[in-house]
Amino acid sequence: MASKSHLPPPVMAVSRSLRRTNPITYILAAGLCIFFLYFFFADGTSIPRIKNLDAGAKQILSSKDAASNALSPPSLPHIKPKLAEGEVMAPPPVVHYHMNNVTVTGDPIGNRESVLILTPLARFYDGYWDNLVKLSYPHDLISLGFIIPKGREGNLATQQLQERIQKTQAPTNKNRFASITILRQDDEIPVLTSEHERHALSAQKERRAAMSKARNALLFTTLGPTTSWVLWLDSDIVETPASLVQDLASHDKGIIVPNCFQRYYNKDKESMDVRPYDFNSWQDSPTAKGLAEKMGPEEILLEGCIITTSN
Template identity: 75%
Template sequence: MAISRPVRRNSTITYVLAAILCIFFLYFFFADSTSLPSLPFAPRQLYHTKQAAQNALSPPSLPFIKPTKLGPDEIAPPPPVVHYRMNNVTTSSTPIENRETILILTPLARFYDSYWENLCKLTYPHDLISLGFIIPKGREGNLATQQLQDRIQKTQHPSNKDRFASITILRQDTEPIIPQAEHDRHALVVQKERRAAMSRARNSLLFTTLGPTTSWVLWLDSDIVETPPSLLQDLASHNKPIIVPNCFQRYYNKEEEEWSTRPYDFNSWQDSPTAQGLAEQMGPDEILLEGYAEMATYRSLMAYMADTTADPRAEVDLDGVGGTALLVKAEVHRDGAMFPPFPFYHLIETEGFAKMASRLGWRSFGLPNYFVYHYNE
């Protein structure tokens, strides 16, 4: 049967309108991604990158560009509506190739030049690294802030092409209540109070700085002064939700008259029936601590699994983790895993974090033969 002319005309108009809508649809999804090459972040992750970076509401993990000063009669424009494509924020074993951003977070009570020098030697592209610090109130905190700012001023100078994407410094409104000398702060009697304070500091830093484009979070203590330059890509290459290297300390052995190494961080462990039995007998506000003779848990400590001749990529499952150099997929934190400042299954701070993450379905892993080194006081 022949088709009438009006019907053919309507079909043509329908096809034209459909084509226009299709073009508009494609432009809406892809135009912004292809027109924003000026910033180092993967453009697929967000719309309107330039506006996001220029506005005071920009997440701290994005580079912030100060806007030009307004005249006396000028009115500041309203903040832009910024859309983020969270599904495009990847965490993979090839983070450099995928331009994955890393947020390095450091609770800082004392500033060590060797910490900053080691940080600057990291070979992961610095334009993909954001830094965050939280510093306590008080004289020592003021000194650490000044020393940090002096180094930042040099590192972040416009003439330095290897500067970091952004740096955030938070100051706590309270002074540290725990002694900062290494021997005093590791005494058993102060651990619950000390680690609860550390948890609150870590959570404040995390919740303030974690941005929508962050792929990974590296918790790096301010007294970690030596790591492999490829630390970030080495840890991320395992593509694990939570992974921690073995933290050791270099020291001079007077008996053998030579430099040697010894384990430092005992918070990365595999649980034991003895520890579980102790927990069952504890009150609701009591916590288990590792590395103290007064509280023998007989857990398997990663610190004693080290073998300098074995494969540095060898992995072990962990039930507790230390925070000296801890790489976490940002989605683990976004899922709700934080550092409990209270007894959580009789665990607290980083060990409590591992337990909380496991309750959310995330496993923790350790690298017993891959080392970072702690400052020796």
């Protein structure tokens, strides 16, 4: 049996190469650590996507802030890069957006606030586009979004819309819009030709369900980090004040609905006349709220009428 030996504990020797390391190595390592710490914890203030003017929260969107990729936020103007044959577009960059700089005020022009105008478009009316381009709000602060149903009617509306867009967004036109997005619905919805068919009570559930899905898809696809205001403008609105955006924003309300009127031929007066048109875009009355509390899941309330439908 071997006897126990009293030896000192093992000690690891210092590497010869480590003892001779140049001090510059430590400096470079420290610099690299600082770089990684800055990359992961920096707040991105050096990335100027939304700038402040003076001491206020005014916003300005310049051409160099334009989106450089088709997948970038659609509320920013998109500049198509020139790609060689076979070249693949680079993925969009990771960008820090300071949402606290996006203001919503009663002076949208003074604060350079971006406006997103959204329109579900089943038919294209020249009067709609003519009225749109006459808006006095700075067009470089306006982004447009459209959603068009699938089918023959939708194809025609898309073609007519694109023809007007090509003229309005021409490089020679200094009054171009910031960006325009066109979406096509996956499903073909029935087109109700007459006003009577569109407003028939029996068609309201299916019609309004389709409209809600289309509006949600359009909003969630086009809403970007620079958007201050969203204006829903129906495709058959052909006449508004040029100052429509400023007029609505001046009330300084979160949600506001203007009066809508219709021009028509009054047989009694034998002349053209004007009458109130939109009766279903208002807050519910206490009576309507009371009825809604007693309604079943398959019942909908329309202008005081209850319709019972089944799936």
